[in-house]
Amino acid sequence: MIISIVGGGATGITILRHLAELVASGRDNGTISGIQLFDKSGFDGGVAYRTQSDRHLLNMKASTMSIRPGDAEEFLRWLRARGLSCHGNKHLPRMVYRDYLDAVRLAAIAQCRSAGVPVHAEQAEIVRMRLSPDRDVLLTTDRNITHISSVLILCTGHNAPDDHYGLAANPNYIRDPYAQFTFADRDGVEVGILGSGLSAVDTAAALAKTHPAVRMTCLSRSGLFPTVQPVTLPATADDFRDALHRYVASRERIEADAFAARLSELLLETTGIRCDLSCRNVGGDALADLEHSIGRAESGEPSVYSYLVSVIDVMCDAWSRMRDVEKMRFMDVYNSGWLRNRSAMPLENAIRIRDLMRSGRLSARARLRNVTGTGGRFRAILGDGDRHDVNYVIDATGPSYRLDSSPLYQDMQRQGLIAFDALGGIRCGYDDGRVHDRHGTAHPNVYAVGGPTKGTHFYAAAVDINLRRAQEHHYL
Known part of the structure; x- marks a missing residue:
């Protein structure tokens, strides 16, 4: 079978690496006969990593940025091999990570070719998609060239921020x-x-x-x-995580208000730390707040950030138990507070x-x-x-996950092959990533990972989470 990956950013390269490992180890049982990788911006790192400024830093520490499964040190070794040695707690410029991703992409292509599996990598935007009568995937590029494959994996990533105030016509x-x-x-x-x-x-x-x-x-x-990350993540007791996990696991459905309130209550009960995800402290002194956050980070004391990091999987589970209206409520009222504390700078x-x-x-x-x-x-x-x-x-309001301006997703939506999610992505399976058509039926050979899953997943851009999903999904 031929597998097509649309999107050559961090997620697409993670999928390519995963497939290359399957091919090289023989774990694909000879099933994969070719891989096609398409990226409209020319594998330049996309919105997240194409920057040329050394002030644009990765939000994650270097020790967490490897995309080789089971090998957390790969990124650090790659840095050392290029004379860029640094400790694992450092936050590196985004443009350095772009170069790492490109090196991984080229190595994965070489790995496949050494195993006799050709890889076609092309700078092109996929603008149309069709399913043949026997379910082959037909992808047409903006150059009007059609490619055939057996499996499609959608890995389109970030878009520029939404123009919330209608300012696009102004040159400034x-x-x-x-x-x-x-x-x-x-x-x-x-x-x-x-x-x-x-x-x-x-x-x-x-x-x-x-x-x-x-x-x-x-x-x-x-x-x-945002709050500030400590140089070294302090050890935290499991009481908070365990209590929040029990709360989520005991409920078939989660309501946004109740979840946010219970999280704050448990954090206070188990750690003595106060946290209001609703950000009701609007208009507070930004400088005083920042100085306090820096002081806490430098002290090495546990903070809200430390504890929210420990419940990422619990948050994902809670999200999967929310109805759409509750997800919308969480995004409208609590997401800013969550990001301010969890996505610390x-x-x-x-x-x-x-x-x-x-x-x-x-x-x-x-x-x-x-x-x-x-x-x-x-x-x-x-x-x-x-x-x-x-x-x-x-x-700088943050990346947009809306897909309704993309020619490819517009084309798929017109045919009823997808349904847009109200939170920006497309409907797909929470556990298997299989894309759903407008009737809610899962395609057997069309998958989504990363950005297109926004709404189905709470975290759609995290490198470590998408690496895990790439390993869990069965594309063969």
């Missing part, structure tokens, strides 16, 4: 926060950064280096930055943000309601009736 609106900024660096230029999460932190850190004269303001609902960037705020070059505003653009300027409308005017807007 920058939708890609990881782009190279070409506007002038001069006194008096005000830049509004939409969001205050990890993408906003990366953007502010990079812009501060390339444009030392501009002033920046992060504009968001909470006005608070590297200490190195936290110190940069703190210093920028102390110097007056960076500020944060809460209760963002709307942004309008007129002429060459923008006006941010805040919930307290205040307004904030800027010359440029950089959208």
Whole structure:
């Protein structure tokens, strides 16, 4: 059989590596006769890793970024072989990880070819998909070339942030926060950064280096930055994790409000740490909050981050037990608080943000309601009736998982081959990744991993989780 992978970012390369290992070891029993890999942006790392700025850091420590199953040291060995030796707790620039992924891709292709299995890797966008009468998958590229395969694995990753305020027509609106900024660096230029999460932190850190004269303001609902990761993850007792696991396992259905409340109660009961996922501390002092978070990270004391890291699998289980309306409720009310505490920022960037705020070059505003653009300027409308005017807007609200603008997914939806999920991805099986048609019937030979599973899965972009899913799904 020939297997096609659409998407050549981290997830697609993880799948390719997995298939290469099956071929090389003979565990595919000679079933795989060819692999096709398509990537529309030319295997440049995609939205997550194509950046050229050394201020855009990986959110995960180097010791957790290997994509070889059972070999957590591979990424560190690859670094050492290139004279980039570092300790496992370091957060490296994203562009370094792009080079690692490319090395893994080329090695996996060579591994397959050595075993007699050809690999066709092509820079092309897949724009149409058909199923033949005998269920072969026919994929047509933007060059109008059709490729045939037996199995399709959809691994399309991040998209640029959604244009929530309709600013795309304004030339001073920058939708890609990881782009190279070409506007002038001069006194008096005000830049509004939409969001205050990890993408906003990366953007502010990079812009501060390339444009030392501009002033920046992060504009968001909470006005608070993510918490800060400790250099070394402190040991935590299992009481909290075990109690939350028992709560989730005892319920067939999970309600978002009840889950968030119980998580906060158990965290307080078992650790003495307070956490409100609803982010009701809107408008708090961003600098004071950040300084407190840095102090806790430097002290090595357990934090909310430490405990949320320990319950990733419990969160995934809880998500699978939520109805769609409860998932929407969680995303609307609690996701910002979850991300602020679970997706904590590297200490190195936290110190940069703190210093920028102390110097007056960076500020944060809460209760963002709307942004309008007129002429060459923008006006941010805040919930307290205040307004904030800027010359440029950089959208750092986080990646979009919406697929309804993709030619491929539009084509599949028109045929009834897929159903869009309200949270951005497409409907698929929680355990097996098989894509569902509009009637809810699973295709026997069409799978999704990573970004397209958003909604079915809570975590759709985590490298370690997608590595595990690649191993668990049976594509043969």
